[in-house]
Amino acid sequence: xxxxxxxxSHAPDLSRVLSAFSSRAEEPPGPIQLLTPEGTLVHxxxxxxxxxxxxxxxxxxxxxxxxxIDTEAxxxxxxxxxxxxxxxxxxxxxxxGSAHALRADDYAFPSYREHGVAWCRGVDPVDVVRxxxxxxxxxxxxxxxxxxxxxxxxxxxALHATGYAMGLAKRGSGAAAIAYFGDGATSEGxxxxxxxxxxxxxxPVVFFCQNNQWAxxxxxxxxxxxxxxxxxAGFGFPxxxxxxxxxxxxxxxxxAALEHARTGNGPFFIEASxxxxxxxxxxxxxxxxxxxxxxxxxxxxxxxxxxxxxxxEAGHATQEFFDDVATEGAELALRxxxxxxxxxxxxxxxxxxxxxxxxxxxxxxxxxQFAAYQASFADQEVK
Amino acid sequence: xxxxxxxxxxxxxxxxxxxxxxxxxxxxxxxxxxxLGGVFRVTExxxxxxxxxxxxxSPLAESGIVxxxxxxxxxxxxxxxxxxxxGFVFPAYDQxxxxxxxxxxxxxxxxxxxxxxRIPYGGGIGAVEHHSDSPEALFxxxxxxxxxxxxxxxxxxxxxQQAIRSDDPVIFFEPKRRYWDTAEVDRAVPPVxxxxxxxxxxxxxxxxxxxxxxxxxxxxxxxxxxEEGRSLEVIDLRSVSPVDFDTVQASVERTRRxxxxxxxxxxxxxxxxxxxxxxxxxxxxLEAPVLRVGGYHAPYPPARLEEEYLPGLDRVLDAVxxxxxx
Numbered sequence: 001x002x003x004x005x006x007x008x009s010h011a012p013d014l015s016r017v018l019s020a021f022s023s024r025a026e027e028p029p030g031p032i033q034l035l036t037p038e039g040t041l042v043h044x045x046x047x048x049x050x051x052x053x054x055x056x057x058x059x060x061x062x063x064x065x066x067x068x069i070d071t072e073a074x075x076x077x078x079x080x081x082x083x084x085x086x087x088x089x090x091x092x093x094x095x096x097g098s099a100h101a102l103r104a105d106d107y108a109f110p111s112y113r114e115h116g117v118a119w120c121r122g123v124d125p126v127d128v129v130r131x132x133x134x135x136x137x138x139x140x141x142x143x144x145x146x147x148x149x150x151x152x153x154x155x156x157x158a159l160h161a162t163g164y165a166m167g168l169a170k171r172g173s174g175a176a177a178i179a180y181f182g183d184g185a186t187s188e189g190x191x192x193x194x195x196x197x198x199x200x201x202x203x204p205v206v207f208f209c210q211n212n213q214w215a216x217x218x219x220x221x222x223x224x225x226x227x228x229x230x231x232x233a234g235f236g237f238p239x240x241x242x243x244x245x246x247x248x249x250x251x252x253x254x255x256a257a258l259e260h261a262r263t264g265n266g267p268f269f270i271e272a273s274x275x276x277x278x279x280x281x282x283x284x285x286x287x288x289x290x291x292x293x294x295x296x297x298x299x300x301x302x303x304x305x306x307x308x309x310x311x312x313e314a315g316h317a318t319q320e321f322f323d324d325v326a327t328e329g330a331e332l333a334l335r336x337x338x339x340x341x342x343x344x345x346x347x348x349x350x351x352x353x354x355x356x357x358x359x360x361x362x363x364x365x366x367x368x369q370f371a372a373y374q375a376s377f378a379d380q381e382v383k
Numbered sequence: 384x385x386x387x388x389x390x391x392x393x394x395x396x397x398x399x400x401x402x403x404x405x406x407x408x409x410x411x412x413x414x415x416x417x418x419l420g421g422v423f424r425v426t427e428x429x430x431x432x433x434x435x436x437x438x439x440x441s442p443l444a445e446s447g448i449v450x451x452x453x454x455x456x457x458x459x460x461x462x463x464x465x466x467x468x469x470g471f472v473f474p475a476y477d478q479x480x481x482x483x484x485x486x487x488x489x490x491x492x493x494x495x496x497x498x499x500x501r502i503p504y505g506g507g508i509g510a511v512e513h514h515s516d517s518p519e520a521l522f523x524x525x526x527x528x529x530x531x532x533x534x535x536x537x538x539x540x541x542x543x544q545q546a547i548r549s550d551d552p553v554i555f556f557e558p559k560r561r562y563w564d565t566a567e568v569d570r571a572v573p574p575v576x577x578x579x580x581x582x583x584x585x586x587x588x589x590x591x592x593x594x595x596x597x598x599x600x601x602x603x604x605x606x607x608x609x610e611e612g613r614s615l616e617v618i619d620l621r622s623v624s625p626v627d628f629d630t631v632q633a634s635v636e637r638t639r640r641x642x643x644x645x646x647x648x649x650x651x652x653x654x655x656x657x658x659x660x661x662x663x664x665x666x667x668x669l670e671a672p673v674l675r676v677g678g679y680h681a682p683y684p685p686a687r688l689e690e691e692y693l694p695g696l697d698r699v700l701d702a703v704x705x706x707x708x709x
Contacts, residue, residue, distance in 0.1 A: 107458075137489035148457070149489055153481050159447055160482070163454020170436055170460075177454075190478075193447030200442055354492035355526050357550035361578075361625045363526070 031241045031273050034248040037301040039309030049252040053316035059100065059247045060307045060317070061325050063092040066116035067304065068329035069125040072336050073115075073132065077282040081340050082132045086113045090245075090277030093303030094210045096120060097250030098178070098272070101258055104146065105175040107168075109161040112150045113210075114180050121147035125332070126339045135346055155181055155188030158207065162194045165205035165261070176204040176261040178254075184215025186231065187223045195235040195267070204261035206254065207232075207269045210244060212276035217289040232269035244272030245303040275301070348374065385571035392562040394536035395425045395501075397570075398543040399463065403433045409547060410455060412439040413448060413465030413501075422467055423503055423562055445475035452498050453483055461497045463547055469504040469556075470513025476521070483552045484527030495550040499543070504532075505596045505646050506693055507560035509686040516683055517595075517647035522554045523624040523656075530624040531577060532556035534598035536566035538581075538621060541574035549577070556623075558596035580627035582634065586616035589640040589703050592631055592657060594620040597644045597694065604699040615703065623653050631657065632664045639670040640706045644699055649677040671709035674702045 034048050035041060045051050070088050077085040088095065095116030102108060102120075110117055118128050118140075127139040131150060142148045151157035161179035168175050185191050186209060198205050211228055213220050220226070232239025238260070242253045250272055257268035275298035279286050311317035352367040389397065402409045411426055411433075417440035420427030430438035441448045445466060452462035466472045472479075479500065486496045506515030523530045529551050533539040539557070546553035575581065583598065584605050591601040598619045605615035616634050620626065635641045641661055643654035658673035676694045684692050 136491065137485075138491055138493075141493050142457075142490065143493065151482075153477070156450065156478065156482055159450025159478065160454040160457060162447075163451030163456075164458045165454070166451060167455045167458030167460055171458075189474075190446055190450060193442070193444040193450065196442050196444060197447050197451050354488045354490075356529070357487055357492070357495045360529075 031243040032249050032253055033243040033246050034252065035246045035306055035310060037245070037306050039306045039313060041310070048248065050255065051248065053311070053314070055100075056248070056307060056311060057317055057321065059096055059251070060304070060311060061328070062096045062100070062116070062120060063247065063304045063307065064325050064329045065332060066092045066096060066119055068333050069115055069119065069128075069336065072333035073125075073129050074278070074282060076129070076337065076340055077132070082129065082282075083134045084281050084283060085132050086281045087276075087278035088113050088115050090275045090298065090303070091210055091212060092116055093247035093307075094208075094244040094250055094272040094274045097247040098180075098208055098254040098270075101251050101254035102178065103175065103258075105173070106258065107146045107148070107161075107164055107175065107177045109148045109157040109164070109177065109179045110150055111154070111157070111181050111185070112152050113182075114150070117180060118147060121145045123147055125336055126343075129336060129340055130343065133340060133343060135343060155185035155191040157181070158185070158191045158194035159197070161205050162198045162201075162203050162267075165198065165203035165267075166201050168204055169202065169264075174262055176206060176258045178206040178208055178258070180208050180210065182215065183209065183211040183213065183220045183223055183228065184218065185209070186228060195232070195237075195269075198267035199235045199237050202264065202266035204264070205267045206257045206261055207267060208254065209269070209271050210274050211271050212274050214276055214280070214286070214290065216280040216284060217286075219290075227271070229269060229271035232267075237267045237269065239269035239271065241271045241273060244274030245301050245306070247303060247307060274303070386567050386569045388565055389536055389568055390563050390565050391533070391536040391539045391558070392423055392425050394540040394566075394568050395543055395557065396427055396429070397568075398540045399426060399429060400432070401570075402463065402544065402547045403429065403437060406461060406547075408459060408461045410437050410439065410460050410462045411465070412441050412452065412462055414441055414443055414467050416440060416465050421465060423559065425501075425557075425562075426465065445471055445473075446478050449475040449478040449483060449498075449500065453478065453486065453496065456496050456498050457486075457494065461499075461547060463499045463501065466500060466502045468510075468514045469502055469516040469518055472500075472502055472518065475500075479522070479528070479552070479554070480525050484525050487551065488527060496552045497547075497550050498552045499546045499549075499555050500552070501543075501555045501557060503559040503562070504556045505558050505560060506683060506689045507596065509689070511686070512683070515686075515689065517556075517645065517678065519554070519556055519623050519645075520647055520652050523653060527552065528624060529553045529578070529622070530556070531622045532558065532595035533621065534558065534561065534593075534595055534619050536564065537568045538619075540568045540570065542577055542621065545574065545577040556595060560596050561599065564599070578622035578625050578627060580621055580630040581619045582616065582630065583619045584615070584617040586614040586638065588614045588638060589642060589706050590616045590618060590631070590634040590638045591642050591644060591699065591703075592618045592620055593644040594623060594653075595646075597646060600694070600696055601644055601699060604696045604703070607696060608700060608703060613703065613707075626653075626657060626660075628657075628660055628664065631661055635661055635665045636668045639668050641669070641673045642676060642699065642702045642706055643673065644676045644694055644702075645678075646693060647678055648680050649675045650680045652677055671706045674706050676702045
């Protein structure tokens with residue numbers, strides 16, 4: 001007896017089906033770009049969304065500040081002042097461009113490398129550094145800045161951003177949430193669940209993925225069969241790929257994505273293709289897993305250089321402007337250095353602070369035991 | 384009269400209804416909590432009366448349910464989340480332990496997490512695998528979480544009210560085999576503290592400590608023991624984090640003997656912590672070591688064996704005999 005459909009002559013030709021499918025699929029259009037690595041505009045200024053020399057100078061300034069914070073914090077770690085630092089170098093355009101698209105009432109959920117976004121949200125870099133010095137597990141008032149605390153477990157906060165956005169929609173607030181994560185995070189179940197929840201609830205949330213090509217030592221090919229931006233389509237919302245080292249393009253795309261979300265169209269996914277020029281963190285040694293030539297390739301696409309070149313060549317900024325920004329960056333670094341080196345350790349009893357909002361007898365008991373234990377040494381010294 | 388006879392499941396339903404009425408920030412979310420009213424009908428009728436905006440059927444993803452509840456709480460809401468069965472909480476365990484429990488501390492008190500996670504737990508209903516577990520110790524071990532379990536309808540009503548009003552995350556374990564047990568619920572009398580233990584039967588010879596589904600078993604054991612002339616005191620612990628050690632200590636100082644009873648495996652269970660602390664507090668009062676009765680260090684067995692696995696009246700009385708034998 002033959003099961004219907006299994007006779008050789010009737011078996012579907014799988015390879016023919018697949019090739020028919022793949023020929024129908026559109027070729028990836030390539031990342032959206034407005035400003036080339038050489039500093040030239042892809043379109044005429046009038047056709048470049050959001051093009052404004054004043055704004056471009058502001059982007060430049062903030063990117064320089066972000067790199068200055070990063071360079072200083074990396075140095076502080078090398079000198080033993082910080083326990084750890086995850087450098088952002090190379091990702092300034094992705095962070096500054098997207099952060100400038102946020103309104104004050106939008107709420108950002110960072111990962112642990114969003115020092116540039118933190119800067120744009122008005123978080124004092126000293127407060128960010130405080131976390132990596134081991135003084136606190138937080139560092140700032142998230143509600144004051146509409147900038148959540150750093151989330152160190154990869155991808156978890158995509159769900160928090162989604163839930164927050166569901167709340168924004170419930171209140172009809174007209175604001176949006178944005179979740180920052182990397183290419184590695186897209187392998188986490190929580191990010192997939194966030195996509196699901198955001199899609200079915202039409203939550204006003206933008207998922208901003210900085211695809212910096214590396215998840216510590218694992219190249220993006222270890223995380224997915226690309227292209228990454230297409231993943232959103234499977235969840236039922238738009239996804240685009242943008243040149244993450246092009247601050248103009250990142251800003252324009254993020255602004256459009258946020259507007260899409262704020263106006264009740266649900267979530268939006270942005271893949272910003274960028275590069276982590278430094279190590280994953282100061283505990284990492286990227287020479288063990290990636291070629292120097294790759295770094296050189298991306299250095300040529302530096303997000304700050306191209307803006308500087310453009311501003312200078314278009315006559316939109318003078319040498320004095322560049323010098324002023326450099327001075328401001330150096331002064332910021334110096335302030336961070338001074339404040340970090342004089343930063344006091346937290347009070348010992350901080351261990352027991354804020355474990356519960358409504359108190360807990362076990363915490364009270366252990367706090368008292370700890371205090372008595374500490375006091376017992378003081379007694380000995382007096383004797 | 385404000386007193387009404389109702390099942391434990393109904394009491395929970397009424398408590399959720401009251402919370403939704405009292406506070407517009409309260410949300411109910413979980414799998415099948417809407418139109419179906421939950422697999423145990425605890426949320427029956429709530430979506431109809433309070434809208435899909437406030438009583439939300441969630442996608443089938445537990446981490447997503449708790450993770451979005453955290454985001455909603457950050458936005459000022461008070462989500463009451465249902466995890467359908469005890470064995471399904473583990474996809475959400477990371478969000479609960481790593482995120483939910485720590486938000487208040489890492490923000491140094493600036494953020495609060497008023498999230499309640501309701502979990503029907505325990506065995507005794509002939510369920511399939513992963514539908515009969517008692518994972519409360521895995522949550523009590525985590526600083527930042529509160530863990531409670533009512534044993535009767537009145538406590539179910541009031542403890543859920545208190546859990547929803549708490550600014551801390553509360554893991555609310557519901558004894559699923561007691562869902563259909565009926566008791567008088569007085570909705571006018573202010574309740575005792577959420578975390579205070581309750582001496583539910585006075586006795587002089589041995590103290591039994593239990594919570595959730597095992598309180599009824601211990602009361603039955605005390606009744607049986609009384610027929611043999613033994614006087615057992617039964618304490619309904621009600622809360623596993625924090626534990627009301629003062630009430631247990633006061634009892635043990637009188638009876639000088641303690642048996643802790645729970646469905647969860649004995650090894651590293653709540654009973655271990657209670658035994659250690661009460662031994663320290665009552666060292667000179669104890670006539671016998673603190674004994675524990677609970678599940679075995681084995682996966683919860685197929686339903687045909689659960690009667691053997693679950694501690695019943697006889698195993699409790701056996702432990703009482705051993706305690707009195709010292």
